[in-house]
Amino acid sequence: MPEPGAGSLAGSARPAAGAGVVVGVDLGGTKTAAALVAADGSPGPVHTAPTPAASGPEAVLDAVAALVTRVVTASGAPLRAVGVGAAGVIDAGRGVVVSATETFRDWPGTDVAGGLAARLAPLVAGPSASGSSAVAPLVVVENDVDAHAAGEAWRGAAAGARSALLVAVGTGVGGSVVLDGRPLRGAHHLAGEIGHAPVPGAEGLRCACGRPGHLEAVAAGPAIHRRYLALGGDPASPDARDVVARAGAGDELAARVVREAGAAVGRAVAGVVTVLDPEVVVVGGGVGGAGHLWWSALEGALRGEVVDVLADLPVLRAVLGDDAAVVGAARNAWSALGAAAPTAGRE
DSSP: OOOTTSOOOSTTOOOOOSSOEEEEEEEOSSEEEEEEBOTTSOBOOOEEEEOOGGGOHHHHHHHHHHHHHHHHHHHTSOEEEEEEEESSEEETTTTEEEEOOTTSTTOTTOBHHHHHHHHHGGGTTOTTOOSOOSSOOEEEEEEHHHHHHHHHHHHSTTTTOSEEEEEEESSSEEEEEEETTEEOOOTTSOTTOGGGSBOTTOTTOBOTTSOBSBTHHHHSHHHHHHHHHHTTOOTTOOSHHHHHHHHHTTOHHHHHHHHHHHHHHHHHHHHHHHHHOOSEEEEESTGGGSOHHHHHHHHHHHHHHSOGGGTTOOEEEOSSGGGHHHHHHHHHHHHHHTOOOOOOOOO
16 A cells, blocks of 8 residues: 555556556646656656536546546557546645635536546457456545656756755746645645735735635736736736746836745745744746846845744755646656656755
């Protein structure tokens, strides 16, 4: 049996034994990505497909299963296990969605592990086999940011660190605490969810979870764009990427909004690292690549808030990019199989 927090068998299905491939899946609100991942963390070509998040859970699971089938069929090998990093708060022990934002329709309560195991059972005997197999693949599911963090801890910016805080800033804001290469889940499956921490500057701003005042409401990409427009910015601006570009080109209002967003992340990170004292902080996501203005605001706020002993805490850029969650999700599957390469501590 896999250890607690590493995932579990979907229902009563038994995992395929012996040879076969492991697929990592990054299930996001707009796009799903999947790839074969070897036991040493090396990913194969990444396949992608749109996520029909607004069409309900069955449509989403059908789309994920179709994508995994495409990956496995291209390999010519049978399927052994699937690791999924999925949006929402996930009970990783059962592979079930506990709660989620409005992006996914009717997502809470979805049995992602069981639904995918049933759909992918025919692949266990090999992609060319017909009919369903009596043996289901092992399917393990975790939060997508936990998967991202596991990937960076296994083969990315936090490789070798015994403890790390990963913060992903993009369409939303997520976080994960990694201890000895494994994301901390928490008693309520919510450990690391920094995006829903209250922060100064977000008062009265509505978060995607429905509550006001959270970090995500001021720091996520859509929030940056909304705030720029609300403060009188050019209505022709289409998105946060454009706001960041305008900031770099000298638009003072855009620069203010970008700085305030970065500083909000920095203050939130300062609170978390003061409590947990991680070895390293890793920051990624689409907004995490916003450039010097955003980064300098983040680091300035962070280092201005922490005590002296944390003044030199490394704050690193994530290096695996879009592959991070795919690799991390696959690590969860390999770990459940007892075959993942270990993550060594820093000397």
